[in-house]
Amino acid sequence: MDMQFELDHIAIAVEGLDQGFEFYKTLGFTQMETEEVPSEKVKTGFLKLGNRANIELLEPMSDDSTVRKFLDKRGPGIHHICLRVKGIDKILVELKSKGVRLINEQAKLGAHNCRVAFIHPASTGGVLIELSEKPSVEG
Numbered sequence: 001m002d003m004q005f006e007l008d009h010i011a012i013a014v015e016g017l018d019q020g021f022e023f024y025k026t027l028g029f030t031q032m033e034t035e036e037v038p039s040e041k042v043k044t045g046f047l048k049l050g051n052r053a054n055i056e057l058l059e060p061m062s063d064d065s066t067v068r069k070f071l072d073k074r075g076p077g078i079h080h081i082c083l084r085v086k087g088i089d090k091i092l093v094e095l096k097s098k099g100v101r102l103i104n105e106q107a108k109l110g111a112h113n114c115r116v117a118f119i120h121p122a123s124t125g126g127v128l129i130e131l132s133e134k135p136s137v138e139g
C-alpha cells in the first residue's frame with residue numbers, strides 16, 4: 001500500500017493559550033481561530049507558518065485531560081507531531097497489521113473536523129504521532 005505523509009503541525013502543550021500565543025506572535029506568526037476539541041478535552045489554537053505546516057498550541061480544558069497529565073509530568077513542551085494522510089482508515093489497518101501500537105485503532109473527530117488517530121510513542125521512538133485526514137468536500 002502506498003502511504004504518503006506530509007507534516008501538518010507540531011503541537012505544543014501550554015498552561016494557557018494566551019501566554020503561548022504571545023511568544024509566537026512576537027515572531028510575527030499569524031494566529032488562527034481557537035477551537036475546543038471535546039474528544040481530547042483541550043482547547044487548541046493554531047499559528048500559521050510560511051509553508052503548509054502549522055504550530056498548534058494545546059491548553060487542557062479539565063483535570064482529566066491527557067494534556068493536563070502531560071503538563072504535570074513533563075511541563076510545557078512538544079506534545080505531538082501531526083502527519084497529514086489520505087485514507088486514514090486503510091492506513092490504520094495497515095499499521096496495525098505491521099505491529100505498530102496504536103492509541104486509536106479507529107479515527108475520531110479532531111480539530112477543524114479532521115479525522116485523527118494517534119500512534120503510541122512506544123512504536124515511534126518516543127514521540128506521540130497524530131495522523132490526520134482533512135474532511136472530504138461533501139462532508
Ligand code: ZN
Pocket residue numbers: 009011056080082130
Ligand atoms: Zn494535533
